[in-house]
Amino acid sequence: MPRPRTVMRRLPLTSALLAVVLALSVVTRTLWDPLLDRLLRTSLTYGLPAFESGDWWTVLTGAFFAPRPLQYVPILVGLAVFGGFAEWRLGPLRYAVALATCHLVGVLGSAGLLWLTRDHGYLWSTTLSHVRDAGPSAAFLGAAAAASVTVAPPWRGRLRTVLTAYVVLFVIHLGGLADLEHVLAVGWGLLLGPVLVGRAPALHSRQLTRRDFRLLASGFFVVAAVEGLIQPFTTADGPLTATLSAAARAEALADRNLLVGVVLGTLWLILARSLYKGRRRAWRWAVGLLVLVIGIQLANVGYVLATAEQGLLVACWDLVGNAFGLGVLLVGRHAFRNPSRRRARRTTGSLVAPADDGQREQAVALLREQGTGNRLAWMTTWPENRWFTDERESGYIAYRVHAGVVIGLCDPVAGTQRERAALLGAFSDTVHAQGLVPCLFTVTSEVSAHARARGWHCVQVAEEAWIELPTLDFVGKAWQDVRTALNQAAKLGVVFRLGPLVQMPRGIQMQVKAISSEWVEDKGLPEMGFTLGGVDEALDPDVRVGLAVDDDGTVHGVTSWMPVHEEGGGDPTGWTLDVMRRLPGGFRYSMEFLIASACLAFKEEGCAVVSLSGAPLARTVAQAGDEGLDRGTIDTFLDRLGATLEPYYGFRSLHAFKAKFKPRHEPLHLVFPDEAALPRIGLALTRAYLPEAGVRDLVALARTGH
Template identity: 75%
Template sequence: MRRLPLTSALVVLILTLSVVSRALWDPLLGRPLHASVTYGLPALEDGSWWTVVVGAFFAVKPYQYVPILLGLVAFGGFAEWRLGTRRTAIALLSCHVVAVLGTAGLLWLTRHHGYVWTTGLARVRDAGPSAAFLGAAAAASVTLSPPWRGRLRTLLVAYVVLFVIHMGSLADVEHVVGVAFGLWLGPYLVGRSPSFTTRQLTRRDFRLLACAFFVVAAFEVILHPFTHAEGPFAVTMSAQARAKELADAGLVFGLVQVVLWVWLARSLYKGRRRAWRWAVALLVAVLAVQVANYGWMVVVGEPGLLAAGWDIFGNCVGLSVLLVGRHAFRNPSPRRARRTSGSLVAPADDDQRTRATAMLEEHGTVNRLAWMTTWPENRWFVPATQRGYVAYRVHTGVAIGLCDPVAATEVERSSLLAEFADAVHGQGLVPCLFTVTQEASQHARALGWHSLQVAEEACIGLATLDFVGKAWQDVRTALNQAARLGVHLRLGALADMPRGLQLQVKAISSDWVEDKGLPEMGFTLGGVDEALDPRVRVGLAVDPDMTVHGVTSWMPFHASGGGEPAGWTLDVMRRLPGGFRYSMEFLIASACLAFRDEGCSVVSLSGAPLARSNDGDDDASLDRGTLDAFLDRLGASLEPYYGFRSLHAFKSKFQPQHEPLYLVFPDEAALPRIGLALSRAYLPEAGVRDLVTLARSGHR
């Protein structure tokens, strides 16, 4: 009550008035008090203007007090917590008044024009503060950071729109007006003008949109029997007839629909390719039936065209999301049935990924970044001998191998590279390998290929690590500041950590992605999905209040010969905005000490893409001009957005040894295509506008 005095006072006042007026157990309808405390167009036409405010403290029926009080506590309390008491009072009052008067005005304009729904609502009275607290919550959403701001707004809008469509009561219309006004009012309450901004949708956005579409579809199936015949999309059957039809014949079909939509929603959220195909096929089939039915209704003059048109429009939106965002649904199916044997462009499956992971753990390799080869969006070339593999992705006719071939010996790795090249050439593709070590670079040159340094890997030897001397001053400061503030390292599998910590990690990651001016990058850069692998260890900077200030993830490195991890490789680095300033220095230094105590010999801080401090051991015969200029321009253009070169400089605080990483390829004539394939690999979701942005920033 001290923290939320306004919400507490309103709850007490509404409960007190419900007892005094006996409305808590005796419905207002049919009593003289009904005309004095209920608002709506009839009340305003009767001159009862005070009902606009007074009606907010009552409910027409006793059972309505349950959602009113719960909603006031949840939504009103949230608004007061985020906005403060004074601004929440303004939001509640203004949203309620605008919702009531705006709805009354809308009904006054549309009644007696042949629309049965609005004509009927123009004679109805209502009571309660639901439009007030929903609108206030919408206004308070402006104080949230992405992605929570967008998620709350989406939920509020989806709720009010679905209910006004399917229920169509006076309160539902008021909710729509109240939430719309709250969204507009929110920025003014925090001292800025409202603005509408757009950004490129990421893979996660498309997955969430597709998932939300099918969740909404399942919810609509549940609501369908209760849709009122006098609602905005009225049809010929009454609500009672719908319910009877469902009970008599449609219950099983409805349950099957709900289960199917929920399964599709869950699978699409995981980015499953098979679920995407099923979803597209089902929506196309449903749309074909709906369009044919709509045409028949037009021919015979059947009522309900508006409802049928709404269904067609909604399914078209869902299909558009799936088709436009098809690149977000590349994760392989868990079954082998959909794998086309022998094709390098065929989709992989979870069985292949499992075998590749087992080979990496058994045979090992020399590339400390090799765990990236187990990520689900890769494909895997495995020779008939099953002695190793090459992970790769296909873009613009180029098969881009990721890291060195995985095999136990150098001879086997060299042989794998040659077999991979032959297989790729045999299917009309251009082969290349990206971020390989000097060993693979030498093997490639032996095949007549060229090599070009594209990054540097920062490695820390743990045997002599002590953080002593002037060069380690920044690291010591981070450790000392963390100890003073009680910030400690929590190291382990993210999937095994408490749910609250996992949610904070996802929020920090989402916030980091939202702040970028370009889409989320992929290929050699992992995210939360990759960090959830149980064999990946995540380091969290956690304070005594269990607030996560920073996140790092560490991929295992299996040295040549396999066995237990010989070291760990840094992948994700993300910090809470406004959190502990030295989070990254603290996390990396603390993890290094923990790994040293476990007996590991080396830690890799990974490579900063498109950043380097020397020319390395490039092929002296190679005319580097075309690709080198492209990579330099791409690196400079991406620097303001992703900070790769700044990251390269940051890692120098840990006094690492720098080892070059290379791109190897067979033919200089393929450099333009390889450059395009690399840009598509890193930015698979980038559109024309993003490329224009890159070009302009690079030119500046």
């Protein structure tokens, strides 16, 4: 959390405006005495009456006050949130330009519009032409709309949609002078934003995806829910309802029941959530409801035309809005084919169905036969995984499901790049079809390129350290620490043993388990999983362990090594480090000794490479992954998360330790289709790494991180 001083330094204009508005409210007593009820209003409120009286200065003075005491709450909060956001994104100078021009366009534009339309039989504009207003709300809402240009897609479009929906809904249902000012200010802000960053405003069109149709349909019902919730509090004085007769308006107000609004709003929100998931049943309900409502509205329009009664504008507006929603559902019907989650569990090939031993055996066989370009791929065979296969391709993707996210682990396992790219596409389509969010974790640059070609985003989350064995030679000053470890082990009688742990004596296995248990207990949190193996994974017959054992048979340290099957399959061409555990109080240089000894042993066997694996959330340099993302925010988040976990798991210390072996580095990435899913993916990764951690553990972790 940024400190108050940091915020004030970064947001000087917003901080000053908040202080001035609050101070003036106390000095003029408008904080508790309504401004509109005092004579002071003639010199401190703006609007068409003020301008016709020649009080043009009120466009400036009115910006620092609220008409009523309670309205200071949304004004101060809005200045802090919307104004602070705009200044943070635009900088003080451009924020000042946006703030001033949006205020002028909102206030003067509304006055001009009312001057043109009043006294022509339109009750709403005639009524508003006699109203005065005050406050900077049009300014900071318009500035926020202008600042949206600095936000990366898809958040840019979503922020603009929310702002536009807010101002349009409120001007329709409340219809106050401030609501009209907000519409004009936000519209101006959307045009001004591109100019402030040095480019002309432009509209870009593209073909709508399945996700776009789901968002549009879901958003339509969210708006309907909001309308139902705010209608009991509206005055029936908006630009549409003002066409009703006085008796009709009174009847409309009497018909608005808060309980009915809450019930309908809740139902619409439930329907919106199911449509967002692409549920087939929700689409059928939505289409049926809209067809019924549109039929009733058509009958109502016909009745109004036949009887010449007032209210045609209201009826037509509702009809057009619902017709738009129905059109989205019908045109995008292909986006709503997902069965319910319960039915998906019963469906053959469901991603949420449990795996069996046969699937793991098939995955192991495919990895040996096909190979892959990811040296960490053996972890895809761990029993906790599930495996996605496609009948059109020979290969698989290992994955886990948490929080509605399907987390693919490592690269797709297949023999060629084309097959890996095809598997990624099939995996993405299948996950989306079941209403889940897909992503792949710790993938190489090859797969990140395939993902970006599909329009996905890419973030570096780790860095793999690897060593070329044919040229490895512990000679020279740079290798002094490693030679010291080897020499000290020889003096103390510590020797290196290498082989499958499952084939070693029972006493050795028990010591390894005891060392691991003590290491876990020392962390204060459950042992991490997912990409970090433990003793259970080390007991795999295909995995070899390196042990530092003294003359008494005491194990001082243990490492485990997973086989590397490169593209084309066959026998292992290298080994990847997984488990690293040291006996507390044991041989000081255990890890240096074990890794160096393993490298020499693998080199003698003719292996080409040793991977020291990747340290999650530890990076030498943050690679530029995706220019469409807000890199500063994401990298800051990853760095803080890594710093929080460091006292418990030492990822960064481990990363620094591996530098002793002069490895090469290769970035490992997280790829995902939508930036909006990042918080959900973060939650899923937390559950994947810490499946046994309870709420108390995570709270303790968060507190320590501060």
